[in-house]
Amino acid sequence: MQKLNILKRISEEQIMAIVRVDTIERAEEIVQGCLAGQISCVEISYTNTNAGEIIQELKTRYAQKLLVGAGTVLDGETARQAILKGAEFIIAPNFSEDVAKICNRYQIPYMPGCFSVSEVVEALSSGADMIKIFPGSSLIGPDMIKTIKTPLPWVPMLSSGGATPDNISEWLNAGVDCVGVGSLLTKGTAEEIAKNACAFQQKLKEIKKKA
Incomplete structure (x- = not known):
């Protein structure tokens, strides 16, 4: 059930912050801004060696208020370490069978990067x-999503980069289930991040009203 609940939360929230930070202090500032704007799904990238400690600390401080996953997970060893630190989902720029096995063993959602x-x-x-x-x-933008969705309409998809409050409807209409957002939700002060998060949420409300 845990795995299903995590996937349900991701698909319902529809927006995820892609975070690359060096310190827990900066991570917390970003999280505070995101939560103030009602965005609670966060990916912590393993491009930094202390990502596991940051994930662990965020889960300790925010518990269920925050859904925290690990990003840029390239191998099974890193996946297992991230999961043991508290990562609730695993994202990568590539596909790895070893990572898939580890995630299935621990019943943690796996979201690998694919191009074709x-x-x-x-x-x-x-x-x-x-x-x-x-x-x-x-x-390429939303057109890439449409291209993949044409022969594979049932595939759940996560985008990574390029989305703004002004074009998020294009991404969702193309078939994306969750939109990954980088700089707009990770740069600047907590207040600036909160402002951007609120702008995304306002657009989502408008889109849902029209649906």
Whole structure:
């Protein structure tokens, strides 16, 4: 049930902050801004060596208020370490069968990066729960999502980069289940991040009213 609840929360919230930080203090400032703007899904990138400690500390401080996952997880060893530190989902720029096995063992959602239909099918066949369209979604935009969704309309998808409050409707209309947002939700003060988060949430409300 834990895995299903995590995936349900991600798909319902529809926005995830992509966070790369060096310190827990900066991570907390970003999280405070996101939460003030009603965004509670956060990916902490393993491009920094202390990502595990940051994930652990955030879960200790915020518990269920925050859904925290690990990003840029390239191998099974890193995936297991992240999960033991409290990561509730695993995201990567690539697909790894070893990571898929670890995530399935611990019943943690796995969202590997794929660029082609062949990669998407391979990842799904190995138990991936959602596909991160990478780097296509940031380079090409929503059209990349439509391209993949045409032959594979059932695939849950996560975008990574390129989304703003002004164009988020294009991403959602293309078939994205969750929109990954970087600088708009991680740069500046907590107040500036909160302002951007509120702008995203306002657009989501408008989109839902029209649906």
